[in-house]
Amino acid sequence: MTGRARHVAILGAGIMGVTTALFLARRGVRVTLFDQGADVLTGTSRWNEGKIHLGYLYANDASGASARSMLDAGLHFRPLIEALIETPLQDHITRQRDRYLLHPESILSRDSFAQHVAFVDGLLAERDTTSYLGPVTSSRALSRAELDRLSNVPLSGGFAVPEYSVETQWMADRLRDAVYVAPGVTLRLRHRVTGLRDAGGGQAGPWTVEGTGTNGDGPFSHVVNALWEGRIALDHALGLPLARRWSHRFRKSVFLRTDRHFDVPSRVFAVGPFGDLKNYDGRSFYVSWYPAGLLAEGQDISPPAPASHSSDTQIFAETRACITALAPDMASVFDAATETRVEGGWVFAQGRGALDDRSASIHQRHAFGIYPSGTYISVDTGKYSTAPLMAHNIADCLTDGYTW
Numbered sequence: 001m002t003g004r005a006r007h008v009a010i011l012g013a014g015i016m017g018v019t020t021a022l023f024l025a026r027r028g029v030r031v032t033l034f035d036q037g038a039d040v041l042t043g044t045s046r047w048n049e050g051k052i053h054l055g056y057l058y059a060n061d062a063s064g065a066s067a068r069s070m071l072d073a074g075l076h077f078r079p080l081i082e083a084l085i086e087t088p089l090q091d092h093i094t095r096q097r098d099r100y101l102l103h104p105e106s107i108l109s110r111d112s113f114a115q116h117v118a119f120v121d122g123l124l125a126e127r128d129t130t131s132y133l134g135p136v137t138s139s140r141a142l143s144r145a146e147l148d149r150l151s152n153v154p155l156s157g158g159f160a161v162p163e164y165s166v167e168t169q170w171m172a173d174r175l176r177d178a179v180y181v182a183p184g185v186t187l188r189l190r191h192r193v194t195g196l197r198d199a200g201g202g203q204a205g206p207w208t209v210e211g212t213g214t215n216g217d218g219p220f221s222h223v224v225n226a227l228w229e230g231r232i233a234l235d236h237a238l239g240l241p242l243a244r245r246w247s248h249r250f251r252k253s254v255f256l257r258t259d260r261h262f263d264v265p266s267r268v269f270a271v272g273p274f275g276d277l278k279n280y281d282g283r284s285f286y287v288s289w290y291p292a293g294l295l296a297e298g299q300d301i302s303p304p305a306p307a308s309h310s311s312d313t314q315i316f317a318e319t320r321a322c323i324t325a326l327a328p329d330m331a332s333v334f335d336a337a338t339e340t341r342v343e344g345g346w347v348f349a350q351g352r353g354a355l356d357d358r359s360a361s362i363h364q365r366h367a368f369g370i371y372p373s374g375t376y377i378s379v380d381t382g383k384y385s386t387a388p389l390m391a392h393n394i395a396d397c398l399t400d401g402y403t404w
């Protein structure tokens with residue numbers, strides 16, 4: 001990475017692009033933020049479950065690398081975000097620890113999952129966890145009576161773990177408010193980026209951003225490619241090396257608000273193509289059933305068009321039926337919903353295959369991160385929870401000459 005940034009083009013206004021813009025703006029760097037949407041944060045970063053990963057989900061990565069790769073970013077998430085939005089997260093976080101419940105068709109046995117939980121607990125015991133979203137105490141195996149209260153199918157086991165989630169719609173609104181007033185940040189919305197021109201060649205810049213409805217914006221001293229599902233197409237057009245393998249998946253989930261308060265616990269049905277539910281504040285819920293919401297899956301450079309084989313009404317009905325079959329206490333939440341939305345986003349992963357295939361590389365989720373080349377940085381966000389720490393590192397790099 002060369003040279004201190006003067007004017008940075010950030011491509012993509014999801015959590016990755018917006019937090020990078022905000023950290024740069026706080027350091028006095030001019031930023032132009034491009035997105036094809038009518039506003040910032042209208043895509044995947046608004047419509048996901050907001051789990052701030054500590055690594056418990058990645059039990060089928062026997063190397064432990066996936067859990068390790070997410071831990072630091074998860075522990076830094078709250079202080080970094082609170083500094084940017086200048087608002088505490090505390091009222092928009094799931095109230096209780098998460099529960100991982102082993103579905104009867106789980107690809108992992110209870111003993112294997114227990115070993116992984118103990119491994120992550122061990123990693124956390126060596127860290128300062130005071131700034132995480134909620135209290136971090138050791139995980140606990142759930143008793144048979146607890147399991148029977150949480151599900152009416154014969155679960156092979158379950159664990160309460162110290163992992164929490166944030167409400168992503170609320171977060172998207174706060175980040176949007178912050179970027180609207182950030183000094184030195186210009187928004188270029190409804191602007192589909194189609195290419196980059198590099199005046200010097202060899203990724204040295206200065207850069208011009210090409211897109212729909214323009215002859216070119218620039219010059220920019222540096223470019224950050226945070227386009228998520230659109231990212232590798234641009235890397236490829238610049239002749240940069242791509243990952244060994246990847247996949248794009250488009251997933252929809254159900255977002256509910258109720259007029260009454262419910263204490264139903266958050267749950268993940270693991271390990272495989274099942275579903276989960278999050279209860280943020282007793283009245284806002286996220287519910288997903290993986291097979292119902294998976295609308296596209298592809299391994300090309302550009303993502304496939306999401307299929308229209310399922311309408312939102314069908315996705316809602318199937319998600320409701322499958323989740324309430326496993327978690328009957330959710331029936332009254334669905335009945336009390338005054339607002340329901342079926343919304344989705346992309347998952348880009350440097351892995352592929354089916355979740356019910358134990359040997360599929362999709363279970364390995366440690367390959368993501370920051371890929372600099374000259375004055376161009378391509379960033380694979382990996383997860384929502386990993387974005388703020390990487391954004392902070394990119395801003396350090398562009399202002400302090402920090403190198404990877």
Ligand SMILES: Cc1cc2nc3c(=O)[nH]c(=O)nc-3n(C[C@H](O)[C@H](O)[C@H](O)COP(=O)(O)OP(=O)(O)OC[C@H]3O[C@@H](n4cnc5c(N)ncnc54)[C@H](O)[C@@H]3O)c2cc1C
Nearest residue numbers: 012014015016036045048050051193228230381383384385
């Ligand atoms: C259903 C679901 C659940 C998930 N749950 C979790 C979770 O619990 N925890 C977690 O950590 N992660 C989760 N994720 C993953 C997480 O949401 C993503 O990793 C994260 O939001 C990606 O952020 P981003 O800023 O890179 O992408 P985005 O938010 O998608 O932002 C990229 C932006 O680029 C824009 N764009 C793309 N191409 C172009 C182009 N050519 N021109 C102009 N603009 C373009 C898009 O409009 C978009 O606004 C989930 C994802 C899904 C789909």
